[in-house]
Amino acid sequence: MNIEIQYLNLCREILDENQTEIAEGRWTPNRTGTGTVGVFGRMLKHDMAEGFPALTTKKLFFNSVKAELLWFLAGRTDLEFLHERGCHIWDKDAARNGGVLGPIYGKQWRAWEGANGRTYDQIAWVIDQIRQIAADPERPNPNARRLIVNPWNVADLEAMALPPCHGPFQFHVKDGKLHLALWQRSADLFLGVPFNIASYALLLHMVAQVTGLQPGTFTHYLNDVHIYRNLVDQVRLQIAREPYPLPQLWLNPEVREIDQFTMDDIQLVNYRHHPAIRGEMST
Template identity: 40%
Template sequence: MASVPSSTDSRNRTHPEYQYLDLMREIWTHGSERRDRTGVGTRSVFGAMLRFDLTGGKMPLLTTKRVYWKTATREMLWFLTGDTNIRELCRQNVQIWTDWPLDTYRCETGEDISREEFSARIVAEDDFAARWGELGPVYGKQWVDWPTYQYQPDGSYRKGPGINQVAEVIESLRNNPGSRRHIIEGWNVAQLDQMALPPCHKTYQFHVADGRLNCALYQRSCDVALGLPFNLWSAALLQRMIAQQTDLEPGEFVWMGGDTHLYLNHGELVEEQLSREPDGHPTLVLTRRPDTIFDYTIEDFEVPDYAPQGALKAPIAV
């Protein structure tokens, strides 16, 4: 294993991004090497925590590499629609989810189609999108239309109305802020095998104190190099939107990881990123307040002071 830069430096280590870099360094240096579902292999630790102050517009947006926050924002807005087909994402050139259905297509048809061609066909062809673009009941479906079943006198079950967890949490925060049940859950055990990928960022809990909205996210599995930068932004974004909708100020965002790992083929990215120093404090401006949380558009968000260092790329493990 190549050496990684030391955590000792002359800069002010109070910058919140050092939490992320120190976690990356700890995993790469001391993590347990494990085989995983993808076959790539990881170094992993179990149980990690990062804490970020969101007051004054601050956001956990990394500066040691470019994070495409608009792409992550488009994904979050897509989640809130409850959609389960990648077609709308592909229309916006958001390819976060394309690799999973593409892998299925290649395996089932034997056709070595490029991602660009596959995405273009999803957008252009209705039947192709319906057959190959479906992900199953992933995140957004569970968030805004959790399925229910009603027991019948004859012992059978009848499908009931879906539960919009996001709307219910917002209503609960408005009317009963001291509740300990402000939770959005994605881990629907009965439907895991129908999902292209079971939810990684699975449980969000909200907490109100002194007029501020705090959020804790538990993530069962976390790709620290590629996934976590998006996850931090997206969860804090959801917190900011809910705070605005409930007339609360954003408070603290707490991220907790279960299996927190780096893929073995991400070494070059890890070593380059650990050689960099955080610089700058990105903020998010919400330019308007829509009627509901389901009415935001990408034009409602601005990051006026984001000047990251260069992008870092590595292969995604499917």
């Protein structure tokens, strides 16, 4: 089933299962002060052969998806990198934390500090392992089921403006294809999840290209899946729309290393979408 249909069905499920709570104003409290309704433990799955999963029932701001992912991959945690690329999605989180974000995703992906005093580049390691498997798929690799990148560094959580909502994630190589599964502890279904889907689908394509594989499937495990009180009407508008065919992704074929990608090397092709639906992010 098309991932957008799966996503819209999940939106409907949450609204249907929580009709009484919404009508009576019984919202689940959380750290933001804006109540939610939701479910726990769901899964979305997409085959990249069906197109790139940029949802079409509202406009996805793909430039911000690209900028944030390149920011993570650069190991950066400063706002300057994002602002130079016109992305301001982390500004409110930084403002709540004295203007800084702390050791969030990029730091953990590229420079995890171990208790032994060593620093670990998880992205470089996982790409090296994938390349070894791709080069000799018949040879057993002890790390074949350990292709995991984890941003949840317990020692650094208190210094983060926001503990990771998404990750760890795991790659898998089979029959010349690269697959990716993501675990997400907290999922803002209207604002965050479409962005997360596109971001990790993009990461899958990029890693597949630099390792000589084809992108396979993306599996998204969502734990606390919720809709914020101030976004219920926006969700109702979105689920009333008919999806368009999914677009395609173009990556510059000359890029062969993960750190060489730029904004111009990543483009959506034939992205037909409904108008944007604005909503305030709860922080």
